[in-house]
Amino acid sequence: MLKMNKMRNKLVAIAMVGALALPLANFVSEDYTAAAASVSKYKVSAQPFSIGGKKSSIGTINKNGSVYIALRNLNTALGLTTNFNKASQIVNVSGNGRTLEINLTNNAITLNGQPISGPPVILQNNTTYLPLRFLLERMGYVISYQNSTKQISIQGIKENELQIQAAEIGADGDGKSLLVYYPVIKGYANEKVQNKINAFLKQESNLHIAEGSKQMEKAVKENNQILATNPKAEVRLPSFDGRFTITYNENGKLSLFVDYYLYMGGAHGITTRVPYSFDLATGDLISLKDAAGNAKYISIINSQIKEQIKSRNLELNAPFNLVGANQEYYLNHDGIVIYFKQNEYTSSAEGIPEFMISYSAFK
CATH class of the missing domain: 3.30.565.40 (Fervidobacterium nodosum Rt17-B1 like)
Incomplete structure (x- = not known):
């Protein structure tokens, strides 16, 4: 009797960009969690941001040292587009020549058609959260954190046109x-x-x-x-x-x-x-x-x-x-x-x- 061993998801394929003290985060939005139970156990705190030089304060969740945020608060400022297919429970995030898809039923993630490993989402108050660093570093942004001001800075990277x-x-x-x-x-x-x-x-x-x-x-x-x-x-x-x-x-x-x-x-x-x-x-x-x-x-x-x-x-x-x-x-x-x-x-x-x-x- 043959037993197919599913080891593919254990592949390590993550490039670390920099060594910041604070792993950041992202993500999804209100109706994006229709099939998932809403959970309310994480505290949402105001976090100062500088997005492309423009300062703002956005509610975030801190989980195990990582900052999580509702993407709806960022997609306009960053030029990203988000869509949600209620039937398939798939969130689509696109911009900068990239397409990231997240399946909320099993947390499967693909980037430009390739499966990648990623952190689990947080479902809370009908909002889905995902680490900002995980999303943005894969969508063409660089992130930094200032200890003195507790501010997260997000800047787009000028990439080659391809x-x-x-x-x-x-x-x-x-x-x-x-x-x-x-x-x-x-x-x-x-x-x-x-x-x-x-x-x-x-x-x-x-x-x-x-x-x-x-x-x-x-x-x-x-x-x-x-x-x-x-x-x-x-x-x-x-x-x-x-x-x-x-x-x-x-x-x-x-x-x-x-x-x-x-x-x-x-x-x-x-x-x-x-x-x-x-x-x-x-x-x-x-x-x-x-x-x-x-x-x-x-x-x-x-x-x-x-x-x-x-x-x-x-x-x-x-x-x-x-x-x-x-x-x-x-x-x-x-x-x-x-x-x-x-x-x-x-x-x-x-x-x-x-x-x-x-x-x-x-x-």
Whole structure:
């Protein structure tokens, strides 16, 4: 007896932008919770905001250190559009070339057609709330918090004029499961560069899918041997999943990473991160040296990582080995993010350790 193992939702595909002390929040609106019970247990407090330089005070909920807010109070100022389908209980948030959909019945979330992991909503007084940081950082905004004034500032990011959609490759059968999403650029003025990047990302996706399928065949063979001996045996099907995250789309550069999750039927799978940073003038990949723009970039990065390991009190399972010119990285709004493989320096529970080095550190 086969038992399909649904491990896809465990894929880690979240890019952290900055390290603010206050995780912020967003969201939905009055009639958006028709099928859900209204709950009233969280205190709504006035929170000072600066949205595009315009100051205001908006009622918010604080849950576990995260600020939650009704989106109806923000969508006009931010230029976002929200719609609600009562029959399907799906909220649609669109703007800045993005579409975010939230299913209120099961908390399933998609961004431009790709499923993503997200926090649970709060339903209270016929209003749905969702973390503001979660929504806005995925919709093209940067968020900051001032301790002195307790003010949350929201600014739109000036992005490159292009859209990014998700293409899907999926296949279930032959004793295994596969579902990979990869990015497709649309609407970029330089069609030659757009086609070059799209072809490269599609090729890369195919290569990783082929390798993932090869790895899964080992588990399929073992399962078939078990079932040949005992047709009623319960086995777990191996699976291979891929999700991408766009981390930077500014100043003529595009940066992203793809997290591939391979599950072989054991207690846990393993996530492999593959980053890409493109020069949108040529479609070529950008080296770490060029991204840093400083001849001493290696020593700057190593020094910054050492400081962060100490300040974050990270427990390493191996001594830190200095990074080199071929170190994998990606860009975000604030700097260059260096990361290490799962289990390379930290335990599996820590996931993939990331170290953001501010652009200012290279000046």
